[in-house]
Amino acid sequence: MGVLVSRDGIVRNVILGDATHLELPDIGRLRGGTGRFRGLRLIHTHLRGESLTQDDLNDLALLRLDLVAMIQADEEGNAGKVEIAHILPGKDGDPQIEPFRKVEARDIHNLHFDFEDEIRALESEFSRLTGKKAGETQKERALILSITPGATALSEITELVRAAGVEIAEVMPFSGGKIHPRTIVGQGRLQRVALAAMRRSADVAIFDIDLKPAQARAFEDMTGLKAIDRTQLILDIFAQRARSRDGKLQVELAQLKYSLPRLTEEDAGLSRLVGGIGGRGPGETVLEIGRRRARSRIRHLEKEIERLSRQRSVRRRRRVRQGMPVLSIIGYTNAGKSTLLNALTESKIDTADQMFVTLDPTSRRLRFPRQGEVIITDTVGFIRDLPPDLVNAFRATLEELSEADLLLHVVDASDPNVERKMDAVNRVLTDLELNTIPRLVVMNKADAVEASILEGLCSRNDAVPVSALKRAGLDKLISAAGNLIPWDSALGVFESSSL
Numbered sequence: 001m002g003v004l005v006s007r008d009g010i011v012r013n014v015i016l017g018d019a020t021h022l023e024l025p026d027i028g029r030l031r032g033g034t035g036r037f038r039g040l041r042l043i044h045t046h047l048r049g050e051s052l053t054q055d056d057l058n059d060l061a062l063l064r065l066d067l068v069a070m071i072q073a074d075e076e077g078n079a080g081k082v083e084i085a086h087i088l089p090g091k092d093g094d095p096q097i098e099p100f101r102k103v104e105a106r107d108i109h110n111l112h113f114d115f116e117d118e119i120r121a122l123e124s125e126f127s128r129l130t131g132k133k134a135g136e137t138q139k140e141r142a143l144i145l146s147i148t149p150g151a152t153a154l155s156e157i158t159e160l161v162r163a164a165g166v167e168i169a170e171v172m173p174f175s176g177g178k179i180h181p182r183t184i185v186g187q188g189r190l191q192r193v194a195l196a197a198m199r200r201s202a203d204v205a206i207f208d209i210d211l212k213p214a215q216a217r218a219f220e221d222m223t224g225l226k227a228i229d230r231t232q233l234i235l236d237i238f239a240q241r242a243r244s245r246d247g248k249l250q251v252e253l254a255q256l257k258y259s260l261p262r263l264t265e266e267d268a269g270l271s272r273l274v275g276g277i278g279g280r281g282p283g284e285t286v287l288e289i290g291r292r293r294a295r296s297r298i299r300h301l302e303k304e305i306e307r308l309s310r311q312r313s314v315r316r317r318r319r320v321r322q323g324m325p326v327l328s329i330i331g332y333t334n335a336g337k338s339t340l341l342n343a344l345t346e347s348k349i350d351t352a353d354q355m356f357v358t359l360d361p362t363s364r365r366l367r368f369p370r371q372g373e374v375i376i377t378d379t380v381g382f383i384r385d386l387p388p389d390l391v392n393a394f395r396a397t398l399e400e401l402s403e404a405d406l407l408l409h410v411v412d413a414s415d416p417n418v419e420r421k422m423d424a425v426n427r428v429l430t431d432l433e434l435n436t437i438p439r440l441v442v443m444n445k446a447d448a449v450e451a452s453i454l455e456g457l458c459s460r461n462d463a464v465p466v467s468a469l470k471r472a473g474l475d476k477l478i479s480a481a482g483n484l485i486p487w488d489s490a491l492g493v494f495e496s497s498s499l
């Protein structure tokens with residue numbers, strides 16, 4: 001038999017099991033225990049002389065118990081040996097510390113363990129080591145659950161989490177086994193996740209893959225952690241970055257569409273997400289609405305986006321009538337697109353060594369020495385496996401690219417995955433049916449690559465080397481682009497549309 005006892009010594013539950021097994025009540029699913037520990041200890045009997053089991057330690061971690069205690073009982077019902085286990089805090093950068101502390105005594109009368117003192121000391125030790133007090137909600141701390149094999153995937157998810165402004169508590173690689181359909185990492189490893197979350201004060205688990213709604217829910221129920229998948233993470237970054245009206249509407253639409261199947265009951269809302277990653281809407285919008293309202297909001301957003309897109313196309317037609325060719329800078333996120341636009345046009349668009357700094361398209365004029373002026377645009381960066389809801393929502397922005405007379409595909413030549421990222425960009429272009437537009441590959445960050453490697457990259461891809469940062473190679477870029485822009489046909493549009 002077992003009892004769950006609260007801190008003030010009150011027995012909250014009495015549980016009867018059989019000789020081998022105790023079925024705990026469903027406290028794991030009760031959210032809202034905001035403190036580090038749930039303030040409950042489980043004290044139970046073992047009948048066969050066995051020590052604390054793996055199951056006991058699982059309960060300790062997954063249910064965030066203050067401690068678990070085992071008392072051996074003999075056939076006459078006499079109490080024998082006692083064992084207590086509780087979780088020890090982990091220190092950042094030192095995952096090897098033993099996660100549990102065990103205390104034993106020959107019998108209950110020889111147990112020297114002052115529960116109140118111990119739990120108080122434990123909580124302050126946790127706060128000291130993780131720099132976060134129990135129940136405190138400032139910057140979120142995340143466990144990264146890295147499921148996709150390879151160093152590339154790992155650095156991508158780390159960069160994305162950094163871009164979302166979330167602190168990384170620990171990176172947990174799980175790429176070895178296969179993906180478990182329900183729990184993703186497998187039942188056994190959930191204990192490790194829950195333990196790590198407690199010991200590192202993490203409130204959220206971020207996956208580098210996308211989760212099915214049921215998987216996310218099961219994971220959250222079992223660990224008590226908020227689960228955020230790759231698409232939600234990217235959407236969250238976008239939500240934080242969106243500045244223009246258009247951008248905000250598009251991001252909100254994408255978030256709502258992605259969240260809709262994740263809402264369970266009518267008007268249950270996404271309130272569990274509010275106030276942190278995955279729950280941030282762009283601007284003032286908070287994703288705290290139920291299904292019905294989400295659907296009507298989606299319809300409203302779609303209409304509004306459509307209206308703005310029509311307005312833009314009118315403006316564009318006017319621009320085309322002025323006979324200016326359009327040159328669009330595209331490429332993987334963080335390739336240096338905005339830096340290049342700044343270098344070419346003496347502008348001051350935000351740039352940073354971070355993913356998805358640019359969201360809203362920017363247009364500038366650029367004078368070619370012989371042929372005349374063009375419009376040059378910088379736009380949102382691409383990423384591999386761009387979430388479909390995002391592509392759809394950003395269709396309006398991306399479709400503007402179809403008006404381009406030349407695409408400048410900016411590539412970070414210093415990236416070890418340079419060609420894989422080029423492929424990802426080309427795939428997006430094909431998906432958006434933009435692959436028929438003339439394209440010039442720009443090998444950027446030439447200053448940061450070895451000359452021989454750069455040479456190989458450029459000749460294999462018919463590319464022009466530049467350093468946007470050092471403003472090197474820009475003249476050659478202008479002249480190569482000048483040769484590819486169909487100056488006459490831009491003028492042809494001018495003639496026919498003015499009829």
Ligand SMILES: Nc1nc2c(ncn2[C@@H]2O[C@H](COP(=O)(O)OP(=O)(O)OP(=O)(O)O)[C@@H](O)[C@H]2O)c(=O)[nH]1
Binds near residue numbers: 447
């Ligand atoms: N070494 C070097 N760094 C560069 C060069 N061009 C850009 N960078 C750096 O690369 C980082 C990304 O530059 P951005 O211009 O913000 O890249 P972006 O493609 O606009 O990125 P997003 O808007 O986030 O998709 C910044 O830290 C730049 O300083 C270059 O030629 N050489």
Ligand SMILES: [Mg+2]
Binds near residue numbers: 339357
């Ligand atoms: Mg940019």
